[in-house]
Amino acid sequence: MSHIVIIGAGECGARAAFALREKSFDGQITLVGAEEHLPYERPPLSKDALLHGHEPKFVSEAAHYTEAGIQVLTGVSVESIDTAGKSVGLSNGDKLTYDRLLLATGARPRPFPGLAGASDRIKTLRTHHDAVSIRAALQPGKHLAVIGGGFIGLELAATARKLGAQVTLVEGLARILTRGVPEPVAAIIAERHRAEGVEILCGTRIEGLTEGRDNASILLEDGRIITADMIVVGIGAVPNVELARDAGLAIDNGIAVDQHLRTSAPDIYAAGDCCSFPLAYYDGRRLRLEAWRNAHDQGNLAAVNLMGGEEAISAVPWFWSDQYDLTLQIAGMADGATQTVRRDMADGAFILFHLAADGRLLAASGIGTGNAVARDIRLAEMMIAAGVRPDPVALSTPGTKLKSLLAA
Template sequence: MNAQGMVIVGAGEAGARAALTLRSLGWTGAITLVGDESRPPYERPPLSKRHLVAEEELPPSVIADDRTLRDSGIERIGGEAAVRIDRENHLVELAGGRKLPYERLLLATGARPRQLSAEGTGAGELLYLRRFEDAERLRGRLRPRARAVIIGGGFIGLETAASAAARGCAVTLLEAAPRLLTRGVPQAIAERVERLHRQAGVEVRLGAAVAAIDRAGDALAIRLADGTELAADVALAGIGAVPETALAASCGLELDNGVKADARLATSDPDIYAAGDCCSFPHPLYGGRRIRLEAWRNAKDQGAHAAAAMLGSDEPYAVLPWFWSDQYDQTLLVAGLAEPSDTVVLRDLGEAGRLYFHLGADGRLSAVSGMGPSEAIAKPFRQAELLAEKRAAPPAEQLADPRIKLKTWLSE
């Protein structure tokens, strides 16, 4: 046994996967997983979906319960934040004063919801969604006929709007930009998503910036830049996330839109690694472009990748970026990084949904996106995703023809 162990700060998806992977890859020394949330690591994606739709509180989807962690020889320290890193002496100091020696350290500190800056006496009443407790607080407020105002037309805002509509709320969704899903989702899908919400009775207001939020009795009065005033019994902002970099900054690690990591996920200190929402890294599939992803699969995959890197692997992290969102009975999926200059080819799958192929200037697939009924779109999208992963270059007119199987190009 090594006297010094592996320490992981952040017990979300990336941190938990890293801890489990370190053990499964054969590390026999100590592993300590530190998180400021008291409950065992759990999956965040359901928080905006089934947890909000449920009439009663649902237990969190636990990634690894305390028994599993104990059986794997992983010590979990919950409800206590790491407050300082002493790089010289390889120590992590916790809020309670305990000092953990590390051989290698992983920062999986995640991100926090970006706060809306608005004037008024009610701005502090806005809800945000990140943690289990946030979802429970929100669920309790989504009563039938409650007036729910959701600020932000990204994944969190749209999924929350869909859940609120399912609970019978009167939902208004505000997006400051002229369209929904401005980051990485093609216009055609954004328009279909907008239609879906309108059909469900959600009032979608585009180009709607919030100017002020005031208390009005038990409700909130939300004033828009154009002077419109909306009454809300519950209001949530989902306007992006800010990487948690304070710990990294305080010990002098380099930052660049997050904790700056190299292609292996090592930070500017070779004994400290980063993974998940807090981590920015150069992506080898996109010419080394530095990106940071806020996505479940990335957190899971980077956690596992960082674990291997901490044990000496030199492999670059080269997984295709991947996002999904469930809204009503539809799933939308994006794999890869689409460029505005890409040629977009539609493959209409009829009742199974639609696939959009993004072809770069070189004729190769840079990304795919899709939308359709959750069960039906999954398989065709996965095949399309594998094509994008290979950077395949199928002829556009054949991609558009649903009679030609996608498998045709997979085996090439």
């Protein structure tokens, strides 16, 4: 009987396992995860899990894995891959042989330079355990300091304010959300955070961090010291490639895969946050995405190709972030755009459309309350996939139906 082993029990790995059964794979499936929990979703960790102290939002309940015939090994890590013998060595001393292997090892928080690791007062946010330990500092009378003005840092800041904590956010670059978010959109988010009482310090270099029994401090280059009950470092993520690298697989800003998610080793695939891949929409540029949608989509795609399919990556990158009552959504990648067109919508919502020199729509960035931009961002996503070259004037005109531009 054919055996598919999946290393990494997160959204991507779990989705691949269930998709294999949905596509009638009748062999053995083993899903291996280092955490004690069954696979759970990570986006709620900076929002609902902190607000309400919930248990993880599980991808599926234990009974569903049993019903699907998926063996889940939790609390066990993979220590080695033998590509010649087609086996993996586990931390408990066991060995699993495979016919095909999927690496869905994800990513881990990028550590603050010079800091050995997380501690009682200086933390990162990646796991449910992290969220539980951070929540203790999110209450009235407490002061949280966040390092990093990306999605994780800002979502955490919004959640902390909702729970009544004082928040100071430090970003070394000139503005928040420099990675992939246009300045006008980032400005709206920064303004909202400040209105909610978050102190945002941009363009500020950190000289060092110190930790005491009751607090931790950030020493800034200009001599200022920010003392808080807890510091959370959110300065990006590092793909977990060590296992693949030690097995001799090609690495290029992640585990390098082709358009079918195949690695450089026979019968080994990789998907999700841990891998970089070429995307045809952007002239074959190699991307690595840290996003729930990408993990979900590539889990489905991996299942097809693990069964012998030859389906290429085709999903358009899509990101979202909820902060207070604002929702930010981005479809595509704006890198290389030569023209940006703004489309104003009701209640202050707007979308920026980013066009290439040849007129192709490369990306769309929208912000508004609730689901104000969701439908048009979805249509923009479809336009990007279709290679549409929309009329900029029509894009900027609120009365123009984007669906008509897609049809044209």
